Amino acid sequence: MSDELLTIAEAAVRLDVPRVYASMLADVGKLGPVAMREGGRVVAATAVDAYLQAREQQHAGAPSPREAAAEANLYDLESIDFRRGHTTPAQGNVFADLGFPPGEAKQLLDEADGRLLRGVIAQLADQSSAGGAAVEFDPKPVDLTVKPADLDD
Structure with a gap:
């Protein structure tokens, strides 16, 4: 008796995963040998x-991702502030505003600031090495706040 063959899409349905994930599983050999047929x-x-x-x-015994999220109150929509128009002040911490614990919010902000600073320095270095005028870097904070009057044309 020959084994039933499944398309990648059919395998995805059986596994309850996105088709692209089932395709990746097939690519890395997790679903056994892969054969080509007329339909793929x-x-x-x-x-x-x-x-x-x-x-x-x-x-086995572990909660599903959905159950784990529910246990962590990630689906508790009553606790989420959906008000529009909140803006983190220029010297504020967006991660704290998003509800991260204070220590983690500070760490995330420091990492984000570092990535941003490294990106700006890299762009300035690229401009300078491309024959542009030498640019001196001034690390003083800059106020990038957009005021409603700035948007009126």
Whole structure:
């Protein structure tokens, strides 16, 4: 008896994953040998079922991502402030405004500021090495606040 063959899309449905993820699983050999047929790539249903069984055993007893999110109150829409128009002040911390704990918010802001600063320095270096005028870097804070009057033309 020959094994039933599944298209990547059919394997994705059986695995309850996006088609592109099932395609990646096939690419890396997690779904067994892949064959080409008229309708595209196919894999053996038994290989898909074996992968599914191994995945279920690996995660046995663990909550699903949806259950874990619910336990963490990520679906608690009553606690989320959906008011529009909130703007983090120029010297504020957007991560604190988003609800991160104070220590983590400071760390995230420091990392973001560092990435931004490195990006600006790299752009200035590129401009300078491309024959542009030498640019001196002044690390003083700049107020980039946009005022409603600035938007009127």
